Amino acid sequence: QVQLVESGGGLVQAGGxxxxxxxxxxxxxxxxxxxxxRQAPGKEREFVAVMRWSGGxxxxxxxxxxxxxxxxxxxxxxxxxQMNSLKPDDTxxxxxxxxxxxxxxxxxxxxxxxxxxxxxxxx
Numbered sequence: 001q002v003q004l005v006e007s008g009g010g011l012v013q014a015g016g017x018x019x020x021x022x023x024x025x026x027x028x029x030x031x032x033x034x035x036x037x038r039q040a041p042g043k044e045r046e047f048v049a050v051m052r053w054s055g056g057x058x059x060x061x062x063x064x065x066x067x068x069x070x071x072x073x074x075x076x077x078x079x080x081x082q083m084n085s086l087k088p089d090d091t092x093x094x095x096x097x098x099x100x101x102x103x104x105x106x107x108x109x110x111x112x113x114x115x116x117x118x119x120x121x122x123x
Contacts, residue, residue: 001026001027002024002025002026002027002098002112003024003025003026004022004023004024004096004097004098004112004113004114005022005023005025005096005114005115006020006021006022006094006095006096006114006115006116006117007020007021007022007023007117008020008021008117009093009094009117009118009119009120010118010119010120011120011121011122012086012119012120012121012122013121013122014086014087014088014121014122014123015085015086016086016121017082017083017084017085017086018082018083018086018119019080019081019082019083020036020080020081020083020094020096020117020119021078021079021080022034022036022078022079022080022081022096022114023077023078024077024078024079024096024098025077029053029077029098030053030054031053031054031100031101032052032053032098032099032100033050033051033052033053033098033099033100033101033102033103033104034050034051034052034053034070034072034079034096034097034098035047035048035049035050035051035096035097035098035099035103035104035105035107035110036048036049036050036070036079036081036094036095036096036097037094037095037097037107037110038090038092038093038094038095038119039092039093039095039116040091040092040093043092045095045107046061046107047061047105047106047107048060048061048064048068048081048094049061049064049068049069049070049081050070050103050104050105051070051071051072051079051103052103053072053074055072057103058070059103059105061105063089064083064090067083067084067085067086068081068082068083068084069081069082070082079096081094083119086119086121087121088121088122088123089121090119090121091119091120091121092118092119093116093117093118093119094116094117094118094119095113095114095116096113096114097110097112097113097114098110098111098112099111099112
């Protein structure tokens, strides 16, 4: 059974950085796509970044492009989201997600989710 556990969220001032981590377990993830999504209060869950577990092309939301980097450590079964130049608009619960198959920016396409980690950016 796939299990995803996020960590690394917190309170940071605008302009600061955070690195979110996602520990993945329960199976081998070759053929899987790993994504980061976020959900702010009163808003729909939205795409942040995605990459294939095997590597290759990464995709980012326009709102975070140039400020965020998704990466993974195959040996440790970890996925990361490095976030720099954080803005108050980045405040949200951030989720790690996984799906088997093609990359997708639509959260409904993912069937494995972590519990989320809160990121709060103060102005």
